[in-house]
Amino acid sequence: MHPPDAFHVYDTTLRDGSQGEGMSLSVNDKLAIARHLDDLGVGFIEGGWPGANPKDAEFFRRAQSELRLQTAQLAAFGSTRRAGAVAADDPQVAHLRESGAGIVTLVAKSDVRHVERALRTTREENLAMIRDTVAHLTAEGQRVFLDAEHFFDGYHADPAYALEVLDVAAAAGADVVILCDTNGGMLPHRLADVVHEVVATGVRVGIHAHNDTACAVANSLAAVDAGATHVQGTANGYGERCGNADLFSVVAALEDKVGRRVLPEGRLAELGRVAHAVAEVANMTPDPRQPWVGASAFAHKAGLHVSAIKADPDLYQHTDPAVVGNDMRLLVSELAGRATIELKGRALGLEPDRETVGRVVERVKNLESVGYSFEAAEASFELLLREEMGERPHFFDLESWRVIVEQRAGDDGAASVVSEATVKLHAKGERIVATGEGNGPVNALDNALRLGLEKLYPGLAALELVDYKVRIVSGAHGTSAVTRVLVETSDGTTEWDTVGVHENVIAASWQALEEAYTTGLLREGQQGDDRGR
């Protein structure tokens, strides 16, 4: 199932990307991102540094049993053995060996100044550390890639030593040597010259670029043009400082502009979806101006030119946005989205008529303009579509809910916080009043709702809220901004996502909870009531 080895699309979101300011990924987040990247069809996913970070070690442990990657292979990142140590006995190297990853990407110093001043060892020992570690891991059956850190600066300072590092690694069995612009100061022209010279030595070359000069994507493309056949980057360009090369932009340019196939057939059209899904998991606000996948990337303001654009879209866009799973957006955009809605309806087994599709397009547009996001909440979209088709079931009606959260300082100075929620509902002809406690207001509300409905719908006992995300959609007014809540619910075999938007976080949570329960009951096959409330 692996793609051909001729060109490597290598993602390092989970390792180098997670160094970005404000990025903080749980092991669950990392597993979810790996699945999305696999959907896109990247060849390699660098999962982390198991020898340096216990969370990363857990990722590799869980990946072995929980991840079923279709295309990508996992790589573990780590460093060479310590100076003076034996590779086989080095505990950090042992973590790499035992990670379960088929590939190890070893970082090595290739700048003699870093060897002497940061690593504080000799040129010779640095080479020995690389030689020993590569040889040990390949002998143990792993494939080794070598990240040559600070390569371009090192090549500038002492080209002979920088090249010797690559030579030693390749001779010891490394399959690819990756030239890293670690500090990110390179420009494409000069970088391409260096890549040319390294490629001429006969090693297989990769590129790892950072965006400090706003040239990370161009540098990556220039390296490929000069003979590199392995490109490292991160989802949406996440990473330290100004970020890494945006792997999505690199891949899109290679496929759409350079004419080079680097993803499995048909996957490039997943790019927009995957880019947004990863942003959602990472809880990073998607950049509307992001090339290829941003919401504004194919948006046309020009009111006067709309008919010209509609008649001749090729004249006004650098490519067909559908190529990367994006849409053209026009101010008068009655066509925007119809096809998507029809396709989605069909995927749900629903066949909305022309008029219904039109109303749904309109409602989605309106709701998204006030903060809803349906691409990460398909269950809410399904309910909306059913509502417009007159097929949305109602299993309960709300009379009111109330949440009380209190904090009191105890005698020992430690504060204790209690949350209590009361819901008043009508269902199957009964009036229900139920109160729940919880460790937070939403948990209390969830417990009250569950308690109130469980007698009528025993199946609810199987439902579990497995994820809860909050995002402030417009940050201009501080706590007055609109809040978007995404809830992921599981019945033990499948999961579904629902969304709520309100200026009040509790009210937004209620909306998402209500749709989560409605979806659960719908999937269970319960007969609800079709009337609107």
Added chain:
Amino acid sequence: MHPPDAFHVYDTTLRDGSQGEGMSLSVNDKLAIARHLDDLGVGFIEGGWPGANPKDAEFFRRAQSELRLQTAQLAAFGSTRRAGAVAADDPQVAHLRESGAGIVTLVAKSDVRHVERALRTTREENLAMIRDTVAHLTAEGQRVFLDAEHFFDGYHADPAYALEVLDVAAAAGADVVILCDTNGGMLPHRLADVVHEVVATGVRVGIHAHNDTACAVANSLAAVDAGATHVQGTANGYGERCGNADLFSVVAALEDKVGRRVLPEGRLAELGRVAHAVAEVANMTPDPRQPWVGASAFAHKAGLHVSAIKADPDLYQHTDPAVVGNDMRLLVSELAGRATIELKGRALGLEPDRETVGRVVERVKNLESVGYSFEAAEASFELLLREEMGERPHFFDLESWRVIVEQRAGDDGAASVVSEATVKLHAKGERIVATGEGNGPVNALDNALRLGLEKLYPGLAALELVDYKVRIVSGAHGTSAVTRVLVETSDGTTEWDTVGVHENVIAASWQALEEAYTTGLLREGQQGDDRGR
């Protein structure tokens, strides 16, 4: 006072940049931005299209009396005469002639498909329109630059015609012909080839790039490398779709990497200030990851390497951040070691002793392991450091707080939600009970706290919560997961960030609010009470 004419730094923020989604500049905004750009020392500022937009016409009117530009010259943007018209009698051309701008930048079609399908005229008439308009304006004493729209696509479709357009313009008196990658699909390599060929024809060449392939800066630099001596771009890369070339990144790379002086002596160090000032005026959130000038552009997370970075900053940065008016930042994170804490303390004017530093390292590590994040909450870090030094002031003590949020379905079916909070505090020997309402629980809590303390601390009236972020830190247990809240507060001149973590979102918000107010009072110079609570 004008810079030498050998190289043109040409800003089009006020015209093309203002096409960006979410950008809406008043005439006052435009005047303010023009002053900032002049401080930076750009050679040309394109003020707008006076013949198409009354606001732009007003800008040029007011610019004549109100702007005292030291370095930059104003350019008016517009199009050639209409097909079949006489240039001298064309009202749009008259606006350009009478704008008061010494320079007119004329946009012209250079792609034969656009001439025939969008302009709906003949190849010959298009050339005549260009020839006549350029000749008319130069005869009237204005300098003319020609923006060749869709040039690269046009050159690809019909190179002879595209070159003829440039030829005609130059022969009629245009000083520079600017090759526009209007749809933004070019990559540096191919673009440079085309620029080379045009430069060889002997005309003076400029470049105008868009960022649709994430290569706008690289494309601009490639064009300069190929002989272009005029670069157009926008402040911070603002502009339609994915934006224009970020003029700031182009200028910084040319000066700092290519070794080409394109700004007046000493101005590059203004870059960071100007970039933020323009963002402020444009009401756009500055991008922390923006190359050169972003808050994260020289931020280092890696705790293990902090001592190495301190010893040899050159090894870890592609340039000295002071060159562009930026600073190195060390982020306090779970990996942070002693060196980071010491440096951070010094930056805050605090000198913790060895033992205190050890305790702070330990506490940061422990707190971050349960979900805190100090890299985005420097004010909370300062309070923590002060607390360990015995210097954390306490301005009020909490007895208790309570929040009630209720939703009731109204008669019309629309739900109304109300939030109410009560705080009980002790401050300056008084017991305070205050109740606030709000559009959400946190807003209600903020209002109650403010109401309760305002009599004792009138300075609090100036504080405003400008941003509020919620993150569920571990997604494994749904709504039971720990919640991290980040609050950004402003006193009108500076901002600060605080963090709170709790399984209960309201309690986490309270912590962040309490530290936000404490920091505000500390900055105001209030004397608090040093004891722990």
